[in-house]
Amino acid sequence: MIRYLARRAGHGLLMLFGVSILLFLLFQAAPGDFLSEIKVNSQISPETIAKLRVQYGLDQPLPVRYWQWLKSSAKGEFGYSFAYNTPASTLLWPRARNTLLLSVPALLISWLIAVPLGVLAAGWKGRWADRLFSGGTSALLALPDVLITLLALLLALKTGIFPVGGMTSVNAQDQGTWAWLRDLGWHMILPVAALVIGSLTIILRHVRASVREVMEASYMRAAEGHGLPRLKLLFGYALPAAANPLISLFGLSVAMLLSVSLLIEVVMSWPGMGPLLLEAILARDLFVVIGAVMLSTAFLIAGNLLGDVLLYAYDPRIRRQA
Amino acid sequence: MKAPFKFTWAIWFLLAIHAVVVLAGFIAPYSFETQEREHPYAPPTRLHFFDCSGKFHFRPFVYVTKTSDSGLMEYKQDCSQPAGIKFFPQGDRYNVLGMFSSTRHLFGVQAPANLFLIGTDGFGRDQFSRLLYGGQVSLFAGFVAAAFSAITGLLLGGIAGMYGGRVDDVAMRFAEIFITIPWFYLLIAVRAFLPLQISPVTAFLLVVAVIGMVGWGRPARLVRGVILSARERNFVLAARGFGASNAYLLRRHLMPLTFRVLLTQMAVLIPQFILAEVILSFLGLGIGEPFPSWGNMLAQAQQYHVLVSYWWMLVPGLAPVPVFLAYHSLAETLQERIKSNI
Numbered sequence: 001m002i003r004y005l006a007r008r009a010g011h012g013l014l015m016l017f018g019v020s021i022l023l024f025l026l027f028q029a030a031p032g033d034f035l036s037e038i039k040v041n042s043q044i045s046p047e048t049i050a051k052l053r054v055q056y057g058l059d060q061p062l063p064v065r066y067w068q069w070l071k072s073s074a075k076g077e078f079g080y081s082f083a084y085n086t087p088a089s090t091l092l093w094p095r096a097r098n099t100l101l102l103s104v105p106a107l108l109i110s111w112l113i114a115v116p117l118g119v120l121a122a123g124w125k126g127r128w129a130d131r132l133f134s135g136g137t138s139a140l141l142a143l144p145d146v147l148i149t150l151l152a153l154l155l156a157l158k159t160g161i162f163p164v165g166g167m168t169s170v171n172a173q174d175q176g177t178w179a180w181l182r183d184l185g186w187h188m189i190l191p192v193a194a195l196v197i198g199s200l201t202i203i204l205r206h207v208r209a210s211v212r213e214v215m216e217a218s219y220m221r222a223a224e225g226h227g228l229p230r231l232k233l234l235f236g237y238a239l240p241a242a243a244n245p246l247i248s249l250f251g252l253s254v255a256m257l258l259s260v261s262l263l264i265e266v267v268m269s270w271p272g273m274g275p276l277l278l279e280a281i282l283a284r285d286l287f288v289v290i291g292a293v294m295l296s297t298a299f300l301i302a303g304n305l306l307g308d309v310l311l312y313a314y315d316p317r318i319r320r321q322a
Numbered sequence: 323m324k325a326p327f328k329f330t331w332a333i334w335f336l337l338a339i340h341a342v343v344v345l346a347g348f349i350a351p352y353s354f355e356t357q358e359r360e361h362p363y364a365p366p367t368r369l370h371f372f373d374c375s376g377k378f379h380f381r382p383f384v385y386v387t388k389t390s391d392s393g394l395m396e397y398k399q400d401c402s403q404p405a406g407i408k409f410f411p412q413g414d415r416y417n418v419l420g421m422f423s424s425t426r427h428l429f430g431v432q433a434p435a436n437l438f439l440i441g442t443d444g445f446g447r448d449q450f451s452r453l454l455y456g457g458q459v460s461l462f463a464g465f466v467a468a469a470f471s472a473i474t475g476l477l478l479g480g481i482a483g484m485y486g487g488r489v490d491d492v493a494m495r496f497a498e499i500f501i502t503i504p505w506f507y508l509l510i511a512v513r514a515f516l517p518l519q520i521s522p523v524t525a526f527l528l529v530v531a532v533i534g535m536v537g538w539g540r541p542a543r544l545v546r547g548v549i550l551s552a553r554e555r556n557f558v559l560a561a562r563g564f565g566a567s568n569a570y571l572l573r574r575h576l577m578p579l580t581f582r583v584l585l586t587q588m589a590v591l592i593p594q595f596i597l598a599e600v601i602l603s604f605l606g607l608g609i610g611e612p613f614p615s616w617g618n619m620l621a622q623a624q625q626y627h628v629l630v631s632y633w634w635m636l637v638p639g640l641a642p643v644p645v646f647l648a649y650h651s652l653a654e655t656l657q658e659r660i661k662s663n664i
Contacts, residue, residue: 018499026515142646144597146604147639150623157630164626259506263601267624277507278605281514289514296507 001312001319008308012301019297023290024069028062069287078294079287083280088291091276096295098167099265099272102188103257103299106195110257111250114200115239118207122215123234133208137201145198145260149267152194163187165269191268198260199253206249210242217241247311254303258296329655332648339645343457347416350451351430351437355612356414358436358446360389363632364397367438374401381406386435405435441634443622449634453641456614459603461645463530463615464596468588470534471595475541476577476584482542483549484572494546500539509536509598513607522613529608533598541587548580582660589653593646600642616641 060068069079077087084091121133156162163169169183214220215238223237265274273292280288312318342349358364369382383406385399411430417423431437439450482493500508512532520528549572552558558575566574602608603617611618619638623629629636 015499015502018495019503022499023511026512029515138647138650139643142593142643142650144600144639144642144646146601146617146620147636150620150629150636150639153626154629154636157626255502255504258504262504262506262510266605277510277514281510281607282518284514284518286514289511293503293507293511296504297502300502300504 004312004318005305005309008305012305015301016294016297020069020290020294021066023293024062024066027286027290069290078291081280081285081288083283083285083288088287091288092273092291092295095271095273095276095292096299098270099258099261099274100299102191102195102265102270102272103254103261105188106192106199106261107254107257109192110196110200110203110253113196114203114207115246118204119211119234119239121204121208122211122238123230137205140197140201141205145194145263146267148197149191149194149264152190153267156190162190167271191264191270194264194268195257195261198264199257202256203249203253207242207246210245211238214238214242244311244315247307247314250310251300251304251307255300258299326655328651332651332655335644335648336652339457339648340461343454343461345418346451346454346458347418348424348426349428350416350448350454351413351427351439352448352451353414353416354447354452354455354614356447356451358442358448361387361397361436361438361442361446362444363628364436364438364442364446365632366441366634367436368399369407370404373404379406383407384431384435384437403434405431407431407437440637441632443619443635444628449619449637452614452619453616453638456616456619456638457641459526459609459613459615460596460599460617460642463526463533463599463609464592464594467530467533467537467595467598468591470530471536471538471591472541472584472588474534474538475543475587476545476580478538479542479545480549480572480577480580483546483553484568484576486550490546494543497539497542500536501543505536506601509533509602510605510607512536513602518607522609525609529599529602532602533595536598537591537595541584541591544583544587545580548583549576552576552579582656586653586656586660589649589656593642593649596642596645 072079072087077089078092079088080086081088081091121129124130124133153164156164163186167184167187168180169187175183211234220233220238220241223233228237261272262274262277264270265272266278269275273296277289277292280286280292347353364387367384367387369384370379371382372378373383383404385401386403386405387397387399389397407429408431409429410426411432412425413427413430415423415425416427429437436448438448440453441449443449443452478493478497482490509532512535513528516528516532553576558571561571561575599608599615600617600620603615604621606618606621608617609615616638620636623635623639
């Protein structure tokens with residue numbers, strides 16, 4: 001178990017290294033930096049800019065800068081935000097927490113809906129059921145996430161039941177923990193719902209397809225022939241047999257959710273990593289950009305590791321291999 | 323094998339919609355930058371067959387609309403000023419594919435009247451015309467970017483599969499990085515390192531390059547798989563025995579085998595990449611004003627008052643839906659074919 005996990009974690013760590021090197025290479029190729037943006041400001045003399053350049057270490061060659069960044073990452077700072085004049089981590093951590101606050105519930109809800117629904121859908125037979133399912137899911141799949149989010153926002157604006165954008169109400173902090181939590185939950189409903197709708201369909205399709213495949217197997221036919229009740233057949237036999245690829249998909253679905261979440265955060269002005277990333281780009285605050293991408297990759301790798309653990313716990317064949 | 327109905331349908335639909343956006347200048351009644359300053363956020367113009375007195379006309383017509391004097395943005399029809407829809411009227415100058423230019427449009431109405439099929443935006447620009455011009459940007463950005471990443475994938479995947487060993491390891495680890503990072507993050511990060519203020523043409527090329535660069539991983543992996551298995555097939559071994567070089571084998575024998583996989587991959591990637599362009603422009607990192615793209619048109623709907631009051635501003639978000647549906651069914655059929663052939 002330990003060895004298997006250590007190997008997977010090592011792989012993830014290597015991946016993070018690869019991503020960081022890639023990002024620094026891009027950084028190097030980038031024309032202009034934060035300082036070339038303030039150069040436009042005539043109040044700042046060229047000498048000051050040159051001094052800042054030395055201070056920020058932007059005059060150093062790439063390997064030196066990368067090494068500096070690695071050192072600061074080891075301290076947990078992830079480089080320096082030029083625009084806010086603090087270590088990038090002080091900006092990233094609270095935002096990352098907020099992003100997780102959306103993505104984790106959305107991930108759980110999507111799977112909790114997709115698995116039972118997908119298994120049941122695999123049980124429906126006949127042309128009409130097939131058509132209904134594939135028609136419905138492909139329509140949802142073709143709907144751009146941006147539009148779903150805008151529609152959710154429209155719902156909030158029109159009905160006035162849900163809060164419009166943001167994470168908490170202005171005065172939420174002074175009303176005690178419970179009121180604050182309730183307020184937060186109320187603000188979470190729409191973004192989480194949009195996120196679930198945006199990510200549910202793909203999971204649903206995969207669940208149905210893999211359960212369908214298992215249903216074709218001869219032992220399933222035999223079980224059916226013995227007159228096992230339909231639900232027991234589906235959930236007791238087909239789902240466990242089909243679970244393996246689905247558990248792997250669990251890890252991958254984290255990436256999808258993070259991507260969609262970025263967009264939803266921007267539209268719904270949820271103070272997550274998405275808006276931060278966008279601001280950082282407009283200000284050319286490149287260490288924050290690097291930090292945000294690294295963090296999202298780290299979440300993804302964590303999701304994959306979780307998937308690996310689940311798979312290990314679930315499938316004895318993998319235990320033997322490891 | 324006979325092509326299923328939805329497959330043929332999807333191909334015809336895609337051909338038609340691409341033809342429409344290429345001919346945007348001709349089909350759109352206005353140019354994408356014509357501003358009718360008197361008509362901001364005008365609702366879709368109503369087409370009539372019956373006039374105010376209830377009389378029937380064969381030629382559909384519209385009434386001249388004016389904002390009411392109350393200061394609220396309400397448009398009133400003026401029953402005394404009907405204007406019939408004309409075919410092939412004179413209008414703004416346009417050109418198609420930069421080759422021929424004309425001032426004849428497919429349809430339109432005479433001057434004081436306006437024909438806004440899906441309303442106007444805040445500057446009084448015709449949404450329908452902008453939707454067609456925006457389709458040029460969005461559809462072709464997706465297409466070109468997909469072609470770009472398919473070609474990159476073909477080259478890198480081909481080399482990795484052919485030479486194997488160290489080369490294969492490096493190329494595939496590299497591809498894996500691109501596949502793993504949550505892809506919006508990667509997309510936006512790559513965009514972050516490029517200049518912000520640029521001309522529209524550069525912006526288009528840039529967006530295409532960024533999207534293509536982010537997406538080459540998956541086709542590369544697929545191509546590598548095909549080549550790896552084909553490398554050991556007898557006709558390849560025979561050619562090698564006759565002294566064919568690696569490069570020749572790749573070009574002549576192996577790459578043609580990847581054609582079907584790549585075609586399928588294109589059908590999967592194009593809608594994804596159209597969406598990528600829409601999102602980049604939506605976030606203000608893609609194509610900029612005054613040039614329309616479905617993304618930057620939709621960005622205007624982010625303002626709360628626009629979102630609540632003017633539903634037609636959401637149409638650019640719906641426009642990709644039929645295109646995506648068509649591409650998805652194309653991809654599905656192609657995938658089934660590959661599966662059933664192996």
